[in-house]
Amino acid sequence: MPYKTKIGVYLKKLIWERELSALPWWQAWLTKSVQICYVVVRDVVDGQLTLRAMSLVYTTLLALVPLLAVSFSVLKGFGVHNQIEPLLLNFLSPLGERGVEISSRIIGFVDNVKAGVLGSLGVALLVYTVISLIQKIESAFNYTWRVKRSRPFAQRFSDYLSIILIGPVLIFTALGITATLTSTAVVQKLVAIEPFGSFLQIGSHLLPYLLIITAFTFFYVLVPNKKVQFISALIGGITAGVLWEVTGWGFASFVASSTKYTAIYSGFAILIMFMLWVYLSWLILLVGANIAYYHQHPESLTPERRRLRLSNRLKERLSLLVMFMVGQNHYHNGPEWSLDDLAQQLHVPADVLEPIIESLENKRILASAATDPPTYLPGRPLDTTEIKEVLDAVRTADEPHNSSFNDLPAEFVVDQVINDLDQAMAKELRGLTVKEFALAEPSSVILVSQKSERQKASADESH
Secondary structure, eight states: OOHHHHHHHHHHHHHHSSOGGGSOHHHHHHHHHHHHHHHHHHHHHHSHHHHHHHHHHHHHHHHHHHHHHHHHHHHHTTTOGGGHHHHHHHHTGGGTHHHHHHHHHHHHHHHHOOHHHHHHHHHHHHHHHHHHHHHHHHHHHHHHTTOOOOOOHHHHHHHHHHHHHHHHHHHHHHHHHHHHHHTSHHHHHHHTSTTHHHHHHHHHHHHHHHHHHHHHHHHHHHSSSSOOOHHHHHHHHHHHHHHHHHHHHHHHHHHHTOHHHHHHHTTHHHHHHHHHHHHHHHHHHHHHHHHHHHHHOGGGOOSSOOOOOOOHHHHHHHHHHHHHHHHHHHHTTOOOEEHHHHHHHHTSOHHHHHHHHHHHHHTTSEEEOSSSSOEEEESSOTTSOBHHHHHHHHHTTTSTTOGGGGGSOOOHHHHHHHHHHHHHHHHHHTTOBHHHHHHSOTTOSHHHHHHHHHHHHHHHHHO
16 A cells, blocks of 8 residues: 555544544544544635635625615714724725725715715615625525525515614624723723733734624624524634634735736736735635534534435435434424434434425425424324325425426336335335334334234234
8 A cells, every 4th residue: 555545544544533422522622623624625625615705705896885885874873984994994904005095995985875866776776785795695604504595585684684784883882892991091090000901902902803703703693594503603703713814914915015916907906906805805704604514513524525415215214213203202292303403313414304304394294393493393193194105205305396207208017116116115004103103112123013913903804
């Protein structure tokens, strides 16, 4: 075996094939961190995150002025609208002097946006542009979190409106409180006393990190159409916040030494630098979301990026396991299962399990409760729902929506085999309901004995 191959096999065993629960906490934490770093770098190299970051750059260019105009009008009522420019300068600080120029131009555009000049149609287009930006951000986050369902329109409108109207107020309120506290007489006296002065000085240096980490964590909790655990969002926010600040230092050094680009691109150099910094900012935000996802879903940590394809037998097995778990908790007054809980219990990715649950919902075997996140309960009485119906739900999923099946050639021999299989399954599972299935003890022979009794009874009746 070549030397490099031996190293690869050893590293694979060291990182991916160790049971984390059997390791000391620090080794388990270090191993999981290496796994997350590996899969995040792999996802970035794969290209989807970079493509979505580039798409957000284009949308940002269109929506930045309308977004700031809406925020400006909201903050004007609180008398803090003059704080937009310092915040924008802080975001564009890695651009150096070019950042000051871009900031002044953007603020000039915002000042020129007036509702009386735009008219009702112009205001509607302005709000639509802002909402489309947030919608595209949600779409990118949903991709990162493997979420296929978007928010309902009413919920989307209310959530977006709260972000647009309440978000700026909360941000500038936090900044105002921080500035007020640091300028009070008590704090000034504490600065002169050691070691409080050193602690406050360190805190002032850490404040930008804390603010950006808080903002990123807020994004990761609120934007995806999914229940995100706070600890996962915080870990993603910390990583992305530190990465954003470090990237800002590096980008500032790059801009300072980019005189050749100015000579080549002339006036376009400012726009190129601005777009590049916006791209890096979105990419870092999506990388943090990816880290939060893998922390919350360790079952998705695999050495190879591949779409898990289930055989028909595995789909049937998973559908029965889902109904068994839902039925057991239903009859034993246990908590209702959510998609993430089921996925973690069954050790499969949630995006793989979701189509199976959708198939059961379409046949009204399962129903989702109006909770956040949605939980699942029986869609009809389990004592009248047969196991054959559960299997048919996944075996025939999407058939009514696929017209190409109707164009298949009719062959008597093939159709006869399919009918014989269906009849044999129906005969074998006749009378076995989900209730009997769910009330059986795991790994027991109760179902087998009940089935034997039913077959014996039917044989006696025939005689």
